[in-house]
Amino acid sequence: MEANGLIAIGAAIAIGMAALGGTLAQGKAASAALEGIARNPEAQGKIFTPMLLGMALIESLVILGFVIAFMIQGQF
């Protein structure tokens, strides 16, 4: 009974912290890209693709965290 509660807390912490780190990093990437676009609107097409790429790579770690959370939840 108590162990189940701890497992749930563990899963929540796993995905929560992964999401926290990922969103901080993605926010930084997006703000830098937006700043670049605001300074030079013509460079939008060139900035957009690397930004997406960076975001995808950041996000992959968040998704690994999500999978870990899912695996922990499966321990019930």
Next chain:
Amino acid sequence: MKYLVLLSLLLASTSALASGGFTWLGGLSHSLHIPEHVVTFILSSVIFLIGGVIFRLKTKNVDESLVPDSGISFRNLVEVVGDGIYGLAKNTMGEKAARTYYPLLIFYFSFIFLNNIIGLVPGFMPPTENFNTGLALGIFIFIYYNWQGIKVQGVWGHIKHFMGPMIYMAPLIFVLEIISHAMRPLTLGLRIRGNMLGDHTVLAIFSDLVPYIVPIPFYVLGMFVCFMQAFVFTLLTMIYISMSVETHDHEEHAH
């Protein structure tokens, strides 16, 4: 208008479908003893083939195919998608590589997009929600870009590509590169799986809470996620291929 009515009928029945766990292909998968995502995958392959044949028949005549249709037609949609992916490939990989690898890229984009978007139809599970589908697509990319790297640069050239610029750093970089390359199919599969699962779960929960009107923004979000995941998958495929086939002569970059 007719489609709109049909669509709203389908949307209204979402909650019943979601809470009851009913899916259109569930019975078929049960009687055929194959997993449901495989059945849905086969269905989307059939849709994809039919679409391809229709498009081919429409552009069979060369004189007619030069003149674009007016308004929004199936052919125009296909051409918009194709042109967009080609432009992206040209920017990322260069013109020559874009021409070589275009068939693979456009297939991956449109097929993954179709597989994602089929999950938004109530009563269908997206095949990409299952990790096996994503992993299969990712492993194919992994094999393909390694094969292309060996084909273009030779076996030794491809291995040298793992070693970094400096020879005394090679043992360290080699290990790191091997790990990061081995992670690529995994992360490709996990990314698409995690995003589609999360998106589908959000949609199911909200249409379970309030069956009408409220899920509509989440459908829009779902369409965006479907597009974005197909796009990101294609973009990463382009990057991986172009990284493994790039030759180190810099004469081509004359801009």
